[in-house]
Amino acid sequence: MNPALQAVITIAIGVGGCIGYFYLANLILDKVLCPARGPNIGRNINRANMIRPWLFLFPAIFALGLYLAYPVVETIRLSLTHRLPGGGYEWAGLSNYRQMMHEPKFWEAMRNNMLWLIVVPAAATAFGLLAAQLTDRIRWGSLAKSLIFMPMAISFVGAAVIWKLVYDARPAGSEQIGILNAVYMALGGDTPQQWLTVPFWNNFFLMIVLIWIQTGFAMVILSAALRGIPDETVEAAIVDGANPFQIFFRIKVPQIRNTIVVVWTTITILVLKIFDIVFAMTNGQWETQVLANYMYDKLFRANDWGVGSASAMVIMILVLPILVWNVRNARREMR
């Protein structure tokens, strides 16, 4: 069958089924289960109103439970078991975790993830803040913002291709087609570098890709926050003779501290799960392994579900503090 036609049909079924559920479920509730007529009309309407929220919520609760809550429990279980060759599982205690702790690749992934965790949120937030502050003051600022924001729309894989061309290296003596090596040679470098294979530093070349993508996000949010600062505070500082740097660091930044924290944590969560960029650019070679890619290796290449699940749990544990903090914030807001 023509793929386009197939796509259209499958789309119609998927979306139609969804609309059908809500429409029919309401119809049945109102017309069959608790009809708003007859002797019990009052009781029926009350009953329908009690049932309806759950009717509206059911698909969401079902999907959330099945696709996010259940996997957490199941992953904990898998991380504590061994898979037996014929099928079935045996209790393994913490041996998967112990095995993982003894693998140098795991510690390499941990170290790199920590590096990512420190560098990427800090750099993206700093660049974002800089871009937000600078573009807010000039006439073509919104155009500049659009262009800095644009990488947000590009997939990690697309970004990987884009940056591989930047980092491309040709043998010494021939013309460089990667712009980084071209600049490096023009500045007097001796031989073209294979940037992605230089241990330790190659991590930073991978991080640049994510910083490049996330700066726009930070900029958009911080720029809105900067615009929300009351003018009086800035005016007062100017009257007191503060210079632009003092105004920025002493007046503006403290007032948007909460927003900075939100941006920082949002990027932190993203960094903890970073997979595509490493997978597409180095696949964890040359000491660039990260947790998510380590996990993918274990699950789908080594087929070791126990250790794979254990490493997924490590990611979950690292996310946990942010999760708790978010929930507490949300609850405080609702009161």
Place this chain on the structure above:
Amino acid sequence: MDNIAGKKSALSWAVHLSVLVLVVLWLLPTAGLFISSFRTADQIAATGWWKALFASEQNLALRTGAPDSARQAGGLYVIEGNLLEGENPDARIATWGTTPRQLDEFKAGETGTTRDGASLTLKADGSYRMESPSPFEGKRGERLFAVAKLPPKFTLANYARVLFSGNATDSMAKAFFNTLTVTIPATIIPILIAAYAAYALAWMNFPGRALLIAVVVALLVVPLQLALIPLLKLHLAIGIGKGYLGVWLAHTGFGLPMAIYLLRNYMAGLPRDIIENARVDGASEFEIFRKIILPLSFPALASFAIFQFLWTWNDLLVAKVFLIDATGKTTVMTAQIVELMGTRGGNWEILATAAFVSIAVPLIVFFAMQKYLVRGLLAGSVK
């Protein structure tokens, strides 16, 4: 603001300059790939993409017309013609010479002497006139060597190859449709489900509402890596296996917390009067939702739709785990590009073009709907 203190900030020029530097830095990588996708493999290998926009200098070996094409005019034997016709019609000759070692013997437009003693005038556009008092000898024309400036040259051949050739490894056409098949239901289904749930959480009273909202906030940050194996196992056990249904369900599940969170926040901010009035007028909850809430929530729905679209279109991991089986028939563009990076790592013309085919749609959506995207980001993050 700068004028409050009575003088224009002296930093103004520095601001313009730094923004310009930032923008150029952020654009350069994408521009490089974009330009490369319009160049031939030879061009990409020969020069950096940043030189593609400017005329390039090239050394050409040329040959004049053969002696038998000479005609007599005023007692002289003359051969006329154009050396650049055919192969390089757009090139401009800068200097030329009669031996390959002396490319700058004469400037364009000057008259020189060939080894046979004839006088030759070669203009920049390649037209020449060779005169000699005695007849030209030999079978072939005079050899000439020139330095020519070639204008930038771009080609659409890469796009034709990647989109329409049907070549099994290079063609992105099938992957493009597969991505579309994944993306559209995976965007619409969570919106539908989340809109109803968000309405219930924002405007209906029932026990456990606050707890449910807290759960949604908690699930916002649960890494989807945790879900891979348990869900793949589940899909295989209940017979969905690897396929579109599985990947839609997975994207729906992973996108829901964000969708519910965004939509609930927006709906909770809608004016209470409208909803209460409608209730008093006897509208059912279903009608209120369909006729009042949904139209009013359009901006929030659009914001989330864009997020989810970008996320599912750009996704690699979920597709690899839940969709792409051993036959590779259902491969999506991101997965195919990763594959190309392995098999055609050096073929930048194919790689760049394939990447741009996959990037183009999100970029169009991005620039067309940026307003909603920004709004959604602000609603989803600023607290």
